[in-house]
Amino acid sequence: MKHDIINLDDIKLLVNTFYDNVRKDELIGPIFEGVIQDRWPEHLEKMYRFWQTVLLEEHTYYGSPFGPHAKLPVSLDHFERWIGIFTKTVDQLFTGDKADEAKMRATNMAKMFHHKIEYYKNNSATPLY
Numbered sequence: 001m002k003h004d005i006i007n008l009d010d011i012k013l014l015v016n017t018f019y020d021n022v023r024k025d026e027l028i029g030p031i032f033e034g035v036i037q038d039r040w041p042e043h044l045e046k047m048y049r050f051w052q053t054v055l056l057e058e059h060t061y062y063g064s065p066f067g068p069h070a071k072l073p074v075s076l077d078h079f080e081r082w083i084g085i086f087t088k089t090v091d092q093l094f095t096g097d098k099a100d101e102a103k104m105r106a107t108n109m110a111k112m113f114h115h116k117i118e119y120y121k122n123n124s125a126t127p128l129y
Contacts, residue, residue, distance in 0.1 A: 002093065002094055002095045003094065003095070003096065004094055004095065004096025004097060004098045004099055005055055005056075005094050005096070005098035005099055005102060006056075006098065007056070008048065008052055008056070008058075010094065011048055011051045011052050011055065011056065012048055013093060014051065014089065014090065014093060014094070014102070015044060015047045015048055015051060016044065017089050017092075017093060018085065018086055018089040019032075019040075019043075019044065019047070021085050021088075021089055022082070022085055025081060025085060027077065027078060027081050028074075028078050028081050028082055028085075031072065031073065031074065031078065035072070046061070046063075048060075049061035050065065051102070054102075054105055055098050055101060055102055055105075056098075065109070072117065074114075074117060075114075076114055079110045079111070079113065079114045082110055083106060083107050083110045086102075086103070086106045087103050087106070087107075090102050090103050091103075
């Protein structure tokens with residue numbers, strides 16, 4: 001039976017399942033593999049801390065999430081696929097207010113990242129890290 005996202009174990013289940021699905025995806029999987037390469041454990045730990053901070057309000061993530069994404073070769077199609085996989089993963093594993101919040105926050109973040117990446121592609125400005 002599904003329950004809401006309530007603790008770090010739930011965050012780890014969400015993050016691990018999501019990235020397992022991402023890595024299998026023919027559109028965005030190669031981009032993640034190309035950037036992360038053999039640093040998956042490090043990336044997953046960072047994502048646990050990020051979502052733990054965002055959803056559980058346990059402040060374990062420090063940093064700026066946009067910087068590593070600023071120069072990725074991605075378009076709207078990539079972000080739509082990312083949010084589709086994320087939403088499907090949340091819906092398969094969880095139900096409740098935090099699950100809904102996770103989907104909303106991920107959607108908003110994807111929209112913002114896409115907008116900012118397009119801005120930097122089309123202007124001479126340099127992103128701040």
